[in-house]
Structures are given as C-alpha cells and as structure tokens.
Amino acid sequence: xxxxLAIKRFDPEAENAKPYWQEFSLNLEQSAxxxxxxxxxxxxxxxxxxxxxxxxxxxxxxxxxxxxxxAVLACKTRIENxxxxxxxxxxxxxxxxxxxxxxxxxxxxxxxxxxxxTPWLETEGVEPKEEYIASNESMVNLASVMNCIMCGACVSxxxxxxxxxxxxxxxxxxxxxxxxxxxRDSKNKExxxxxxxxxxxxxxxxxxxxxxxxxxxxxxxxxxMELREKAIQTGFNKTTGAxxxxxxTKIIExxxxxxxxxxxxxxxxxxxxxxxxLPVGLRAAAKGKMPPVIHPSIPEVEKVKRIFxxxxxxxxxxxxx
Amino acid sequence: MYxxxxxxxxxxxxxxxxPSAVSVCQRFNIELVELTGASCTGAGVLQExxxxxxxxxxxxxxxxxxxxxxxxxxxxxxxxxxxxxANKRLTSDPEYLSKVNTYLAEEGLEYRGTTTIKHLLxxxxxxVGLSTVKSQIKRPLNGLRIAPFYGCYIVRPSDALxxxxxxxxxxxxxxxxxxxxxxxxxxxxxxxCCGFPLLTINEKxxxxxxxxxxxxxxxxGADAMVTPCPLCHLNLDGYQPAxxxxxxxxxxxxxxxxxxxxxxxxxxxxxxxxxxxxIVSTKPLLDKINLAA
Numbered sequence: 001x002x003x004x005l006a007i008k009r010f011d012p013e014a015e016n017a018k019p020y021w022q023e024f025s026l027n028l029e030q031s032a033x034x035x036x037x038x039x040x041x042x043x044x045x046x047x048x049x050x051x052x053x054x055x056x057x058x059x060x061x062x063x064x065x066x067x068x069x070x071a072v073l074a075c076k077t078r079i080e081n082x083x084x085x086x087x088x089x090x091x092x093x094x095x096x097x098x099x100x101x102x103x104x105x106x107x108x109x110x111x112x113x114x115x116x117x118t119p120w121l122e123t124e125g126v127e128p129k130e131e132y133i134a135s136n137e138s139m140v141n142l143a144s145v146m147n148c149i150m151c152g153a154c155v156s157x158x159x160x161x162x163x164x165x166x167x168x169x170x171x172x173x174x175x176x177x178x179x180x181x182x183x184r185d186s187k188n189k190e191x192x193x194x195x196x197x198x199x200x201x202x203x204x205x206x207x208x209x210x211x212x213x214x215x216x217x218x219x220x221x222x223x224x225m226e227l228r229e230k231a232i233q234t235g236f237n238k239t240t241g242a243x244x245x246x247x248x249t250k251i252i253e254x255x256x257x258x259x260x261x262x263x264x265x266x267x268x269x270x271x272x273x274x275x276x277x278l279p280v281g282l283r284a285a286a287k288g289k290m291p292p293v294i295h296p297s298i299p300e301v302e303k304v305k306r307i308f309x310x311x312x313x314x315x316x317x318x319x320x321x
Numbered sequence: 322m323y324x325x326x327x328x329x330x331x332x333x334x335x336x337x338x339x340p341s342a343v344s345v346c347q348r349f350n351i352e353l354v355e356l357t358g359a360s361c362t363g364a365g366v367l368q369e370x371x372x373x374x375x376x377x378x379x380x381x382x383x384x385x386x387x388x389x390x391x392x393x394x395x396x397x398x399x400x401x402x403x404x405x406x407a408n409k410r411l412t413s414d415p416e417y418l419s420k421v422n423t424y425l426a427e428e429g430l431e432y433r434g435t436t437t438i439k440h441l442l443x444x445x446x447x448x449v450g451l452s453t454v455k456s457q458i459k460r461p462l463n464g465l466r467i468a469p470f471y472g473c474y475i476v477r478p479s480d481a482l483x484x485x486x487x488x489x490x491x492x493x494x495x496x497x498x499x500x501x502x503x504x505x506x507x508x509x510x511x512x513x514c515c516g517f518p519l520l521t522i523n524e525k526x527x528x529x530x531x532x533x534x535x536x537x538x539x540x541x542g543a544d545a546m547v548t549p550c551p552l553c554h555l556n557l558d559g560y561q562p563a564x565x566x567x568x569x570x571x572x573x574x575x576x577x578x579x580x581x582x583x584x585x586x587x588x589x590x591x592x593x594x595x596x597x598x599x600i601v602s603t604k605p606l607l608d609k610i611n612l613a614a
Contacts, residue, residue, distance in 0.1 A: 069509065159514040163529035202522050205530075206365055207514035208477035228369045241522045245369040252367055252378070256360040258329035267521055276524065280559055284334070289598045291333035300358035303428050304378065310424055311374050 001028050003079055004088040005037060007049070010099050019099070023088055028079055034091065035063055035074035038103070050102040058215060061151030065103050066092040071153035071213040094156035096165075110152045113169050117176040117191070124186035138183045145178045145223055147216040154210035154220050166199045170210035170220035173201060177223035180230060192231045201227045202241030243267050253308040256298030260291040323394035323444070324386035325353035326404075328551070329361050331396055335551040337595020341580040342396045342441060344594075348457050348587050349449050351441075353394065356385055362403040364552075365474075365518065376417075377424045379407035384425060384432040392437040394444060396580070398550030401440045402474020402482070408438060409481040440475055442549045442579055446493045451500050459588030461502030465545070465609060467582065468506040468538040469494035470557065472550030476512045497579070498547065501586040506543040510534040515553040520560070525567075531557055532564035535574045545575040545606045547582045554578055558600045575603040585610070 003026050010019040024041050035053055042049045054060040056075045063074040067082050068090050082089050097105035123132060154170040161167050176195055179185050195201045201224055210220040232242050247266035251259050264273060284290055298304070331338040346353055359382040361367075363375035382404070386393045395401045411418045412434040422431050439447070445454055471494060475482065484490055491512075495505045516530030535557060538546055548554050558576040565572045576599065584594040591612050596603040 159530065160519070160526060163533065164523075164526045167526075203519070203526065205514045205516060205519040205526070207473040207518075209473075209513075212477045212479060225365075225369055225372070229371070232370055239522075241369075244521045245366055248364070248366040249370050249374075252361050252363065258333065258361050258364070260330070260333045264521065274524070276563070280563070283562070283600050284559060287598045287600060289334070289336065289600070291336070295333075298358060298360060303358070304360045304381075306427060307377055307381070307424050308374070310427075311371065311377075 001030050001032070001080065002026075003028050003032075003037065003083055005041070006088040006090050007038075007041075007102070008090075008092040009049075009102050010093075011048070011101060021090075030080065032079045033075055034065075034067055034072070034077045034079060034082065034089070037079060038074060038091070050100075050104045052104050059149060061149035064094050064151040064153045064156060064215075066090075066094060066156065071095070071156040073151060073153070073215045076215050094152055096155050096158065096161045097152065105152075107152060109165075110150070110155050110169075110171060113155075113172040114150070114175055116168060117172045117179070117195070118187075119175050119179070121179065121182060121185050122187040123184055132184045134183050142178055142181050145174050145181075145218050148174060148178075148218045149216055151215065153213045153215060154218075157209040157213045159207045159209055160203060160205050164199075164203070167203050168195075168199055170204070170224070173204070173227065174218050174220040174223045177227050180227060189234055192227070192234050192236055195227060196231050196236040196239055196242075201231060202239055240267060253305060254297070254301075255295055256301040256304045257295075259295035261293065262295065322352040322354065322391055323439075324389055324391040325355040326359055326382065326393050326395050326400060326438075327355065328395065328397040328400040330551040330555065334555050335578070337598045338396060338551050338554075338578050338580065341578060341584050341589075341594045344589060345580045345583045345587065346441070349445070349453060351394070351444065351449065354389060354391065356382060356393070359385060362400050362407075364399055365403050368403070373421070375403070376407045376410055377421050379404055380411055380418075380421045380432040381425055381428070381430060383408060383411070383436040383438075384430040386436045387433060388430075392439055395438060395440050396549070397552070398440065398472030398475035398548075399552050401438060402472075402477070404438045405474075405481040405483075406478070408436065440549055442475070442493050442497065443487070443490055445583075446489055446496055447487070451496065454497070454500050454583075458501060458586050460586055460610065462582070462586050462610065463502045465503040465606070466506050466543050467498045467503045468508055468541070468543040468546045469498060469511050470515070470534065470546050470548040470550075470553055470576075471512050472548060472553045473512075473514050475549060494547065494549065494579075497583070501582065503582075506538060506541050508534075508537050508541055510537055515548075515550075515556045516560075517552040517556040520556060524563075527556065528560050528563045528567050531560045532568040532572070535561055535564060535572045535576075536568055536570065539572050539574045543574065544609060545577050545603070547577050547579055549579040551578065561601050573601055573605075575599060575601050575606045577603065577606075585612070 005024050006021050009022050052062040054062045058073050058076040093099045093103045094105050097109050180188050180191050204224045244267045360378045368375040498505050516527035519527040581594045
C-alpha cells in the first residue's frame with residue numbers, strides 16, 4: 001500500500017529552531033498502523049525522527065499524537081482508516097503540551113494536573129488485615145474510568161485548555177471521579193468541595209472532544225457531568241454552574257421550554273447580574289433580537305410538570321429510606 | 322414529512338431562525354408537523370442535575386413523533402446532539418427504556434425506540450438531495466467566501482450521531498455552501514467549541530473561544546461564517562464585540578444561520594430572513610451580492 005505522510009518536525013537544537021512539515025512516501029502492509037509507518041521511517045529513512053512508543057498494543061499510552069488533526073494512539077490507528085488519497089496523512093505532536101522534539105511532548109503539564117486531584121485512595125478507620133475490599137457492584141461504575149492509560153489524548157484536544165491552561169482538564173477530572181466514586185474512599189465530600197471550585201468541574205465546556213478522542217472509552221466529559229450531579233447532590237450548590245443547572249431545570253418544570261430572559265436572573269439573582277451582560281442585552285434589544293418578555297408555556301406543560309413531580313416524589317422517598 | 326422540533330432558541334434569542342427555517346422548508350416541499358407539546362431537550366444543562374429526567378423528557382418527545390410515525394427534524398445542533406445521545410441510551414438498553422416508560426405511562430405514552438432525529442442540514446443532503454437543493458437556487462452565491470461552523474453536538478459523539486454509517490454528515494455544511502455557489506473557507510476550528518456552554522460560568526474563556534474562531538476565519542478572508550446551531554450563533558455573533566475587545570482587533574465577521582444562507586440563494590428577501598437582526602452587521606455580505614437588508 002503506497003502511502004504518504006506529512007510529519008510536523010521540530011528540533012530544538014537546530015539553528016533557528018522552528019517547526020516544519022516533512023513528507024515521506026512509504027510502501028506499507030495493508031494492516032500497517034501509523035506507528036508501524038513512523039517506526040519504518042525512523043529505521044529505514046531518517047533515524048533522527050523522535051517519537052515515544054513502547055507496547056504497540058494500546059496499553060502503555062506512550063504514542064498519543066494528532067493524526068489528521070485529532071488525537072489518537074498511533075499504535076491503534078490503521079493507516080487505511082486515516083488515508084485519503086487526495087493528500088498525505090498529517091501527523092503532529094499532541095496538542096496543549098509543549099513539544100520537546102518532533103512527536104515527543106513534555107507530559108509534565110499532564111502529570112501535574114493529575115497530581116492535583118490526590119490520585120490515591122484516602123481511607124479511614126481501622127486498617128484491615130489484608131486489602132480493602134469493595135463489592136463488585138459498587139465498582140461497576142468505575143470500570144470504564146479505570147481503563148485510563150494516561151496517554152494524554154483528551155488533554156491534547158481539550159478546547160478549554162486551549163484557551164485556559166489553569167483548567168484542571170479532562171484526564172485529571174476523570175481520575176478524580178474514580179476516587180469520588182470509590183466506596184473505600186473517605187474523602188468524597190472534601191474532594192467534591194475542591195473540584196467544585198474555579199478551574200474545576202464547572203469549567204468544562206461540554207464539547208465532547210475528550211469523549212471522541214479517548215482510545216479507551218473513558219469518556220471523561222461524561223464523568224465530569226456525573227461529578228457535577230454528585231456535587232449538587234452533596235450540597236455544593238452555590239457555584240454559578242450549579243445555580244445555572246438548578247435555574248434551567250426549574251424553568252423547564254415551570255413552562256416546558258427555556259425562558260432565556262429568566263435564566264440569568266434566576267442564576268445570578270436580579271441584584272447580582274454581571275454588569276458586562278448589559279451591553280450584550282442592549283445591543284440585542286436594539287436589533288429586535290430578543291426573546292418574548294412574557295414567556296409562553298408550552299401547551300402541554302401540565303404533563304411535563306407531572307413528570308417532574310414524579311421525580312421529586314421519588315427523591316423524597318429515597319431520602320426517607 | 323417530519324415532526325418539527327424547533328427548539329427554544331429559534332423563537333427566543335434567535336427569533337430570525339424559526340421563520341427562515343420554515344420558509345426554506347416550504348421551498349423544498351419539506352412538510353412539517355410541529356411538535357407543539359414537546360418540552361425543551363434540557364440542552365445538556367438539565368442533564369447536569371438529572372440525566373434520567375432529561376432522557377424521560379426527550380423520550381416523551383420521541384414517543385409523540387413515533388405515534389405520528391414521523392422522523393423528527395431539528396434546526397439546532399444542540400437539540401440534535403442532546404436528543405441523539407438520549408435516543409442512543411434509550412435504544413441500546415431495553416431495561417433503561419422500560420424504566421423511562423414508567424414515567425410516561427400516566428400520560429398514556431410509550432416510547433418503543435423507533436424514532437429517528439435529523440437536523441435540517443442532514444435532511445437537505447440525505448433526503449432532499451443536492452440536485453433538488455440546486456434546482457431551487459435563484460441567486461447563486463458566487464463570489465462569497467463562507468466558513469462552516471458546525472457546533473459540537475452535531476459532530477460529537479460520533480456514535481450517537483451515526484457518523485460512521487453517514488460519513489457525509491461530517492462535511493455536510495461544506496457540501497451545502499458549495500452547492501449554493503459560494504466558496505468554502507476551511508479552517509481548523511470548524512468543529513471545535515464556540516464557548517456558549519461556558520458563557521455563564523466562565524465568560525472570559527467563552528469569549529476567548531469566540532475570538533479564536535472568528536479571528537482565524539477573518540484572517541482567511543471569509544465574508545461570513547454559517548452555522549446550523551443557534552447557540553453557536555448567539556455566542557459568535559452576540560459576544561463578538563467582547564471578543565474584539567479582548568483580542569484588541571475589530572473582527573466584524575457576520576455569523577449567519579444555515580436557513581438564512583439557503584434563503585439568500587433561493588432569492589428570499591434579506592429582511593424576511595431577519596439578516597438585519599444580527600449584532601455584527603450583515604451589510605458587507607449583502608453588499609457583495611448586491612442586496613440590502
């Protein structure tokens with residue numbers, strides 16, 4: 001199979017070091033992966049090509065990089081699935097993290113974020129003679145998140161990290177979920193309290209890039225959403241994010257559809273509305289681009305309300321139990 | 322014929338979207354029966370508090386369409402994505418579906434799991450067909466340079482949106498732009514996040530995303546950006562003045578709804594399409610094709 005690859009190269013020791021694209025043409029086996037191609041280039045064409053790899057079986061998480069603009073594991077990506085005969089396959093280092101050389105990035109940023117969430121069990125009480133036991137049922141929810149191989153693909157393509165390096169990011173938050181959800185951990189509440197703060201669970205923009213690129217189906221964003229739900233249930237309901245979710249839900253319960261004027265008022269409170277929302281609102285009003293001041297309920301709102309009532313009744317029953 | 326789910330924003334923050342969408346559907350003989358009794362999808366926000374409740378509200382909408390034996394048509398990437406994700410959870414787990422149906426029983430509804438949900442963008446490419454789209458063009462958009470902006474929920478997650486079986490969906494906006502005679506301005510951010518879901522929580526980051534995408538497209542010489550998502554429109558258009566301020570440059574990139582672009586090519590009056598209602602003036606765009614709003 002004739003294939004051409006365009007690789008983004010960077011050698012920090014070169015004179016006037018700047019990234020540049022270099023094209024390679026190869027003849028590969030039909031079953032070849034992107035990693036097979038890169039190793040072939042390194043061994044047969046250009047020994048200076050730098051890349052990380054180890055297991056070649058999607059287990060070690062070393063070879064995350066961007067192929068055609070998306071983060072993947074090079075060893076898990078078949079050439080035939082990413083080639084488009086009209087142009088070479090583009091291969092770049094993972095995003096967000098600084099490039100050391102060619103396809104090798106500095107993972108310190110990744111590890112530092114994971115370390116921030118205290119990535120170990122914090123138990124309390126008498127230490128058991130043997131190991132701490134958790135029932136199978138209680139760990140089912142954690143099975144997918146424990147598949148994480150720390151490859152950094154989710155961090156590479158995170159749209160929030162692209163504009164704000166302070167965000168704790170999808171990998172660390174998925175890891176946090178793993179401990180918050182562990183019945184043997186005694187610090188669930190304390191963990192949620194920290195995660196609830198600025199740059200934590202509420203700063204995810206729900207773009208699902210991390211869900212899409214994760215090679216192990218950890219679905220970090222889904223875990224972040226579960227952390228939000230757990231934080232609200234645990235009583236951490238004072239952040240703007242929690243108040244926004246609460247206000248949104250109440251509005252749907254009341255009228256069946258979203259009242260866009262009421263949402264910010266209910267989220268922030270009429271006296272605490274952010275001042276910078278004013279010019280945006282005024283500009284929209286001047287253009288006639290405004291939702292109706294009196295928001296009409298949907299015709300069958302009573303039926304929607306009955307569903308909400310049923311959920312509330314069940315919640316009360318669960319609390320009493 | 323489709324069960325029409327217009328979504329809240331098409332009659333709220335983007336009142337120009339609903340009439341322009343209905344009008345272009347009429348031109349393509351897309352018959353619509355509006356799901357007037359359906360609730361909001363929850364937009365992923367209600368789901369932060371209670372996903373089961375969100376899935377129940379969406380199952381109610383799906384059941385209504387199922388009773389009419391019609392597929393659902395959306396005109397919002399967010400509605401499309403939230404509904405597709407809910408439908409995936411409901412149809413891949415019979416136990417979960419029957420649990421959700423217990424909440425619908427009182428209303429006499431039951432969702433059997435057969436409803437499909439399609440955005441107008443997909444309907445044009447897959448059901449109406451490009452030759453019909455082209456046959457309705459009265460005013461080809463030759464000379465216009467248009468950048469596509471999809472909105473996260475119509476491109477991810479790919480399994481819920483059936484992108485593997487329908488790969489044409491991933492380039493459907495470019496397909497439509499080209500069919501209407503305009504030139505596609507391709508750019509890296511076209512399937513990234515506009516920042517809208519972060520707006521209330523972290524406005525600075527949200528506006529940074531607006532600045533990044535609109536500046537990139539402007540630098541590439543685009544006349545406008547087109548989006549099938551009214552939430553992307555609200556952020557990219559409404560917060561562009563803030564993005565200009567943050568990036569210390571005048572961006573001035575018109576952001577238009579998909580039905581407005583179609584309407585322009587089909588010879589509709591720009592005013593009827595609501596092009597005068599945008600925060601960033603669409604005048605330079607209209608001037609280029611000798612129209613006034």
